[in-house]
Amino acid sequence: MVQYYFLNRHQLINDMENREKTFTTAPKPAAKPRGRPLAFNQEQALEAALNVFWSRGYEGTSMAELTEALGINKPSIYAAFGNKEELFRQALARYVSGPAAFVTEVKKQKTARQVVENFLRQAADFFTNKATPNGCLIVQAALTCGQSSSVIQQELIAYRKSFEEKFAARFDLAKAQGDLPQQVDSKQLAKYIATLHQGMSVQATSGATREELLAVVEMALKNWPASV
Amino acid sequence: MVQYYFLNRHQLINDMENREKTFTTAPKPAAKPRGRPLAFNQEQALEAALNVFWSRGYEGTSMAELTEALGINKPSIYAAFGNKEELFRQALARYVSGPAAFVTEVKKQKTARQVVENFLRQAADFFTNKATPNGCLIVQAALTCGQSSSVIQQELIAYRKSFEEKFAARFDLAKAQGDLPQQVDSKQLAKYIATLHQGMSVQATSGATREELLAVVEMALKNWPASV
DNA sequence: TTATATTTGTACCGATTGGTAAATAAATAA
DNA sequence: TTATTTATTTACCAATCGGTACAAATATAA
Numbered sequence: 001m002v003q004y005y006f007l008n009r010h011q012l013i014n015d016m017e018n019r020e021k022t023f024t025t026a027p028k029p030a031a032k033p034r035g036r037p038l039a040f041n042q043e044q045a046l047e048a049a050l051n052v053f054w055s056r057g058y059e060g061t062s063m064a065e066l067t068e069a070l071g072i073n074k075p076s077i078y079a080a081f082g083n084k085e086e087l088f089r090q091a092l093a094r095y096v097s098g099p100a101a102f103v104t105e106v107k108k109q110k111t112a113r114q115v116v117e118n119f120l121r122q123a124a125d126f127f128t129n130k131a132t133p134n135g136c137l138i139v140q141a142a143l144t145c146g147q148s149s150s151v152i153q154q155e156l157i158a159y160r161k162s163f164e165e166k167f168a169a170r171f172d173l174a175k176a177q178g179d180l181p182q183q184v185d186s187k188q189l190a191k192y193i194a195t196l197h198q199g200m201s202v203q204a205t206s207g208a209t210r211e212e213l214l215a216v217v218e219m220a221l222k223n224w225p226a227s228v
Numbered sequence: 229m230v231q232y233y234f235l236n237r238h239q240l241i242n243d244m245e246n247r248e249k250t251f252t253t254a255p256k257p258a259a260k261p262r263g264r265p266l267a268f269n270q271e272q273a274l275e276a277a278l279n280v281f282w283s284r285g286y287e288g289t290s291m292a293e294l295t296e297a298l299g300i301n302k303p304s305i306y307a308a309f310g311n312k313e314e315l316f317r318q319a320l321a322r323y324v325s326g327p328a329a330f331v332t333e334v335k336k337q338k339t340a341r342q343v344v345e346n347f348l349r350q351a352a353d354f355f356t357n358k359a360t361p362n363g364c365l366i367v368q369a370a371l372t373c374g375q376s377s378s379v380i381q382q383e384l385i386a387y388r389k390s391f392e393e394k395f396a397a398r399f400d401l402a403k404a405q406g407d408l409p410q411q412v413d414s415k416q417l418a419k420y421i422a423t424l425h426q427g428m429s430v431q432a433t434s435g436a437t438r439e440e441l442l443a444v445v446e447m448a449l450k451n452w453p454a455s456v
Numbered sequence: 457t458t459a460t461a462t463t464t465g466t467a468c469c470g471a472t473t474g475g476t477a478a479a480t481a482a483a484t485a486a
Numbered sequence: 487t488t489a490t491t492t493a494t495t496t497a498c499c500a501a502t503c504g505g506t507a508c509a510a511a512t513a514t515a516a
Contacts, residue, residue, distance in 0.1 A: 034462065035463065036462050036463040037462085038462090038463070039463070039464070073464070075463085076464065079462090079464095
């Protein structure tokens with residue numbers, strides 16, 4: 001399973017980039033690399049990989065499918081991204097800083113209420129966006145899996161936990177700022193929002209529409225109807 | 229992928245059982261079967277299979293792991309249950325009529341409110357029951373997967389949809405009986421409950437405790453704190 | 457041109473996947 | 487006892503899994 005080696009090409013590149021950052025401040029003088037140039041765009045390849053992992057999950061994605069989706073042969077993928085696990089991690093990083101960046105951005109809203117409203121409504125849009133796979137990569141890429149993928153599974157669990165904690169921290173801030181009652185348990189509220197969010201992800205992968213998800217959001221923010 | 233055959237042993241047995249039901253009314257006169265007796269208990273084996281699928285998902289479960297968990301050799305599994313797909317379906321049926329039967333039972337509560345309260349609270353218990361895997365089989369067994377498992381994936385989506393529709397029907401009944409306001413959209417309410425339920429399943433597989441899930445349920449049934 | 461560095465394509469690796477052929481074992485029926 | 491039926495065991499199948507060795511190709515540096 002686990003492969004040991006001294007340095008692969010992928011790590012070598014990273015290492016050289018770090019050295020460059022450490023010893024020089026030159027704004028990338030191009031300095032044409034020595035050997036045969038890459039025949040593909042790394043960013044585009046990573047985005048293609050992200051989309052496959054997003055729709056099929058980590059375990060459900062095979063290297064064969066990746067080579068087809070990226071249009072690159074296997075050895076080139078391994079040279080550029082390490083291995084399947086590393087490729088997934090880089091795709092995940094791209095997901096978080098790219099299409100899913102709104103999750104972090106939304107916390108800048110003025111009040112906790114606005115944070116939550118915007119978060120859930122944008123999630124409804126995002127999960128059903130026709131330009132990307134349905135649902136949330138972090139929820140569905142390795143919810144269950146074989147033992148060989150449990151590392152990725154645990155990393156995704158940690159990601160979800162981290163997002164939840166950041167929301168709890170935002171609610172603590174809201175309490176300090178007075179736009180959220182003191183008796184509110186920030187962690188519980190964050191878990192409630194996370195639960196809704198994750199449920200919406202499952203709904204989206206199962207075919208729920210944007211309108212249906214938005215209706216769920218409205219309902220979640222309202223009273224239980226019997227008390228109307 | 230797909231295997232064609234005239235009759236396997238599994239189908240033969242079902243066929244003979246049906247014939248018996250059709251032509252006789254005798255209450256199973258034992259009628260000892262002809263050949264070598266089964267060396268394992270089918271019910272126990274199915275329960276063991278259910279537990280593996282439940283914790284690892286459909287794709288994450290290998291036949292090798294099943295042979296170990298059931299304590300039966302592969303050919304015996306195939307003879308008794310057909311193939312991996314059929315074994316999963318039978319495990320799923322056992323799940324629905326066994327540990328997850330409360331989902332159907334709970335609809336017998338007097339009011340819609342009681343149905344939902346009981347449903348979500350029992351789900352919180354069920355998802356974190358230490359005697360069984362965490363979360364919901366129907367949510368997590370094939371949320372995403374490779375193309376070869378898409379049949380199972382679609383069947384689980386259909387299951388979730390079916391449960392949701394039955395809840396909507398229960399809410400329609402509640403409206404007719406007057407314990408739910410007429411302006412409530414039964415389908416939307418059902419989707420809201422299903423979303424919470426599915427989110428709770430994700431939370432449970434990620435390590436949420438019973439108490440945390442119960443707190444989420446309480447929150448879901450209450451007002452948004454700002455309106456208190 | 458020649459040497460060096462890097463990527464590419466092909467063709468392969470051992471391990472594991474779901475699934476099965478065939479011989480043997482254990483039961484009943486004649 | 488002998489024939490028949492069914493289950494178990496072992497040992498295997500082709501296909502796919504993630505991953506890689508190696509030589510040809512393509513660039514820069516000397």
